[in-house]
Amino acid sequence: MPSLCRDCFTQAEDHRRRCAACGSGRVASHPELFTLAIAHVDCDAFFASVEKRDRPELASRPVIVGGGQRGVVSAACYVARTRGVKSAMPMFKALKACPDAVVIKPDFTKYVAASRHVRALMEALTPLVQAMSIDEAVLDLSGTEALHGAPPAVALARFARRVEQEVGVTISVGLAPNRLLAKIAVERDKPRGLACIGAAEAAGLLAPEPVTILPGVGPAFAAKLAGMGFSTLGQLQSLEPREALRRFGEEGPLLVARARGEDSRPVRPERDTKSxxxxxxxxxxxxxxxxxxxxxxxxxxxxxxxxxxxxxxxxxxxxxxxxxxxxxxxxxxxxxxxxxxxxxxxxxxxxxxxxxxxxxxxxxxxxxxxxxxxxxxxxxxxxxxxxxxxxxxxxxxxxxxxxxxxxxxxxxxxxxxxxxxxx
The missing domain is CATH 3.30.1490.100 (DNA polymerase, Y-family, little finger domain)
Structure with a gap:
């Protein structure tokens, strides 16, 4: 099974727990590691990471970025997250869960500057970069191996190091054959992660997962699906397109395809502004x-x-x-x-x-x-x-x-x- 050291970038054709060259334990292994080309990049606890970068004395402290007592959490570092703090949580609940947190008001000027720096480094990898928000984007690195002299996985590992060195924040990467699976993959290994989901394993890997793992399936829709007997992706996968159309309308076949890990959306450099x-x-x-x-x-x-x-x-x-x-x-x-x-x-x-x-x-x-x-x-x-x-x-x-x-x-x-x- 191919493997890659994310610290020294040594490539190997067999699975290893530690890198033979540098001894690092940050080794990524996957059967399709060197052939996958769609990446979802997510900056780890972005706002809080920028604040910790600028205030090193807060490195080990729980940090919450947000408004006053009446506001909500914009971001929480991983120390605060272990105490139960989540983004969009009312501030009074966050402080009840983590009373010793350092609360910092958002400074979007800093965050935008850091985001633009990360974006510039992404565009050095490929012109096919689609920003999803201030701290995440999806990239298509198909056909870039000759440019970088290495497969996309290696180029992304080098990119992650550059972000840490030049911007001062860490990122996680999901690597897959399509956008949906890349998004799901990036959530599986944070922070500083590199996770892969291949086409061959997608349906089986997703089958036991709850329907809420699909982007766009919120609590209300999940409750509706549960009422119809569908609480896992495996249950949706079993539906034929005609049955999916009958049960869920025009979006039914697409929903079932996504439950199987299928996604034909291209990476578009310019995303339409919706609101x-x-x-x-x-x-x-x-x-x-x-x-x-x-x-x-x-x-x-x-x-x-x-x-x-x-x-x-x-x-x-x-x-x-x-x-x-x-x-x-x-x-x-x-x-x-x-x-x-x-x-x-x-x-x-x-x-x-x-x-x-x-x-x-x-x-x-x-x-x-x-x-x-x-x-x-x-x-x-x-x-x-x-x-x-x-x-x-x-x-x-x-x-x-x-x-x-x-x-x-x-x-x-x-x-x-x-x-x-x-x-």
Whole structure:
């Protein structure tokens, strides 16, 4: 069975517990190790790893990256994870599970810089890099063996070392014949892992796994499947395509194929942006519109900037509210025309807030753009809204002043109230 030392990169044709050349125990072995070419790369506890990189004294301490007592966990290091802390966990629960954790507010400027460095190293391996989030991506290294003078597994092991040396964080790699299996593989060996799943073993390996191991199968869908007698992937694998279509509709055959480890999706360097939004958690529950409106305005400004940065405009807006009991409410409104101007976004979302502000206490508010449309034709105006170009010009002038003199150079009056409430 082929093997690879991930420390000195020595290759061997037989399975070994330790490297014969350097004695390292970090040896990867798999029958298809040197033929697999689709990789899922995931930075280990990324935000927390960046913070530990910059503060070495925290190396052995449990670190949580997130907001205040009312916020949620953005990331937790592996020390904190052993205590039961998980991403997206309410902060009060995280601190109850790990009271001695060091809590650090997110610094996205640092994280974006580190992410871009990792991305540059990925693109030195192959042009086929599809970013999945700030800390993970999928790569297709097919046909790169001549370029690197080594199989993809070896190139990835060298890449992992470069990331540690140059960026100061660790990564885990899943290697497989397709994207789905690579994603499942990377979860099997963290941190600093290199795990493989081959085509020949995929169906048998997945059969005993719960349906929730498939990306996109959340608790609600899993409960529905369980009610129909399907709790493991093996149970889904037994279905013929016609039966899968009858039971689950048009997506049924695809679901069964994924349960067998089949996935024909290519790696696309440019992933379509599906949504752009901005949200914040209040320092205390709010119920009065007058308290929430200034915060909502500032979120509209943030959303407008994000749309402009990505070259999109909003064809409609979505209001997101989370109650004190964590119940989620979303409300949608279409715009008369595509826009990237906060005034237009705010005017559309404000009536939605007025209807929901019925005395309920809310802990979170957010606004999103839906649908996203091409930004070039935004805010052109028409007979129904002739002022749109003027609003766009005012916003552009304000942004120009901020770029030159700083964010505090000019502000809309409605943004000045309620600045203590979580934003």
């Amino acid at each position: 752009i939004s901005a949200e914040t958690t209040f320092d205390r529950d709010l119920s009065r519109p007058a308290e929430m409106e200034p915060i909502l305005w500032r979120l509209c400004e943030k959303l407008a900037r994000r749309l402009a940065e990505k070259g999109y405009a909003a064809g409609g807006v979505v209001l997101k509210l989370k109650t004190s009991r964590f119940a989620l409410r979303t409300r949608h409104a279409r715009l008369a025309g595509p826009s990237i101007v906060p005034e237009t976004l705010y005017a559309a979302v404000l009536p939605l807030l007025a209807r929901e502000a019925d005395g309920t206490a809310f802990r979170l508010i957010g606004i999103g753009a839906q649908p996203l449309v091409e930004g070039k034709g935004a805010d052109q105006g028409d007979l129904a809204d002739p002022e749109a170009p003027r609003r766009a010009a005012r916003w552009a002038a304000m942004e120009a002043l901020r770029t030159r003199f700083g964010d505090g150079a000019v502000r809309a009056g409605r943004s000045l109230a309620g600045r203590r409430e979580g934003y």
